[in-house]
Amino acid sequence: MHEKYRMKVYTLLSLLLLGIIIGADIPNREDIQDEFLWDLSSLYISADTWENDYSRAEYLIKELSAYKGQLATSNNMLLKCLQLHDEIARLVERLEVYAYLNKDEDTRINATQARSDQALSLRVRFRTAGAFLRPEILNFSHEQIQKMIADTPELEVYQQYLHDLLRQQPHTLSANEEELIAKTGKMADSPWRVYEAITSSDMQYPYITNVDGASVQLSPGRYYRFLGSPDRSLRHRAAEGILSTYEDIQHSTAAALDASIKKDIFNATIRNYESTLSAALSADNIPVSVYHNLIKTVKQHLESLDRYLSLRREILGLDELHMYDLNAPIVPDLSTDIPYTEAREIIAAAFQPLGLEYMSIIETALADGWIDVYENLGKASGAYSWGAYDSHPYILLNFNDTMEDVFTLAHELGHAAHSFLTNRSQDYVNSEYTLFVAEVASTFDERLLLEYLLTHAKDDQMRIALLDHWIGNFIGTVYIQTMFADFELRIHEMGEAEIPLTAKALNETYWQVLQEYFGTEVVLDPMYAGNWARISHFYEQFYVYKYATSFCASSALAQGVLQGEPGARERYLEFLSAGRSDYSLDLLRRAGVDLSSPEPIETALELFDQLVQELDLLVKS
Secondary structure (H helix, E strand, C coil), X not given: CHHHHHHCCCCHHHHHCCCCCCCXXXXXXXXXXXXXXXXXXXXXXXXXXXXXXXXXXXXXXXHHHHHCCCCCCCHHHHHHHHHHHHHHHHHHHHHHHHHHHHHHHCCCCHHHHHHHHHHHHHHHHHHHHCCCHHHHHCCCCHHHHHHHHHHCHHHHHHHHHHHHHXXXXXXXXXXXXXXXXXXXXXXXXXXHHHHHHHHHHHCCCCEEECCCCXXXXXXXXXXXXXXXXXXXXXHHHHHHHHHHHHHHCHHHHHHHHHHHHHHHHHHHHHCCCCCHHHHHHHCCCCCHHHHHHHHHHHHCCHHHHHHHHHHHHHXXXXXXXXXXXXXXXXXXXXXXXXXXXXXXXXXXXXXXXXXXXXXXXXXXHHHCCCEECCCCCCCCCCCEEECCCCCCCEEECCCCCCHHHHHHHHHHHHHHHHHHHXXXXXXXXXXXXXXXXXHHHHHHHHHHHHHHHHHCCCCHHHHHHHHHHHHHHHHHHHHHHHHHHHHHHHHHHHHHCCCCCCXXXXXXXXXXXHHHHHCCCCECCHHHHHHHHHCHHHHCCCCCHHHHHHHHHHHHHHHHHHCCCCCHHHHHHHHHCCCCCCCHHHHHHHHCCCCCCCHHHHHHHHHHHHHXXXXXHHHHC
């Protein structure tokens, strides 16, 4: 699952902003016009061509094994092995991306499910065959690597890759042990696969009554649409319907999450890391202090969140604010539909500050079959951008003609442009940017959209609605993701202490964290204790915190571009093109943000407080 998540990037914000066209039934895929469906032909034109490449990959994987034990014989032997490894990796990635995108169009189809399973099996075999690579390279010293690069210039492209491997030397095992671990890849992916099967295919969502009195079936998209309704009773019914559905499967999802955390503990232990946290952050060379600093700094600024929540309760005229009230529009008459065609025009205008080159990428993405727009029966929920090095990126949406969905589109286009620029600028080995920086481009583009809409707001009411949207965006991406990160750290520590992670234990822990972050101003309904079961990101260990750090980083970078700071746009575009050519913290420093310091987080939280104050003044003026 790890490789899948590198480019298949979801966000809580995307989930909060999703929806579908509300009707009694969810449409079948064949009922959606072709212009709103992605075109996977840049990957494969048919299943037969996919099978041909699959056979070729199997052959090349066998060839890779011939290099085992030979890397020290000559510089050229190392070079050829690395080049073959890249060739196979590109091919496996392309096969995998196609298989999963094709499956996500309708997760109920057995043939596409089987193909995605084949792709996973192939990746495991590739990992197994190449497991000797890291231990053999670690037999070299830094000095030897530098001399090899100097003597064989073709190796220079692998410099960052090689030195990053040497950095992880204390946590790399013998060749035989690495091969054994690689063989467990498919088994290690099982917790996520079980969770996905339960929540995407087997789970039956209930029917509720909408505002028109019609009976409609809940879905992830409809749930978030209903949470944005002015009708409070509908919001409550939607929340109760979804959370009761997850409550019915809580023991199954608890078992899956427990298995996933046991996998994390096993991997951290055998690789001699101090904790699962240090193991997870080591891959991106991020100090654990960055994670702890985020939680500490955000919790020091909960008063700002409380001020906003109190203001929201007052604006809505409620005696009590509940979690299902957090997305209710505070200016209901502005919650009009925005068709996808209009959304594309808004995006094209909003991204102008990034210049013609960036805009050409966005225009191509919007017009040339990169995007799968609407929800259909069986389609994967959520939103993501994912692609292969040898294809353009793809975007999955579940668009529902709301302003919130326009922000989701902007978010995923940011991911797509980041991937496109990186793949165009970097060799394959340096192309895959880390998850630590993955959300910078997406939230940067959301900020551009917000500023455009604020600039063109026709009156104070529109400005109030937009400010509230951005504040809600901030809460979802910084406060809530940090709360999730706090919860995730606690349950990993419980697992490390051998405390059983039952549904009861997970509910109690989540409830405690929810109380700490929202309990002052929000009346918390007991049904929210099981909300952890909805969060698929917990199966990619210690991932959610990156939304918060990325949002804070992008806030600073976007401010520089929007204010016309000399060189800000150029530095940002260089960052988008840098891929993995350097460590993430260093790439961000060169762009203008230092996340090893609490300053960017504090600055973002101060901006949040200022916008809450501005909203308060507008509402009361």
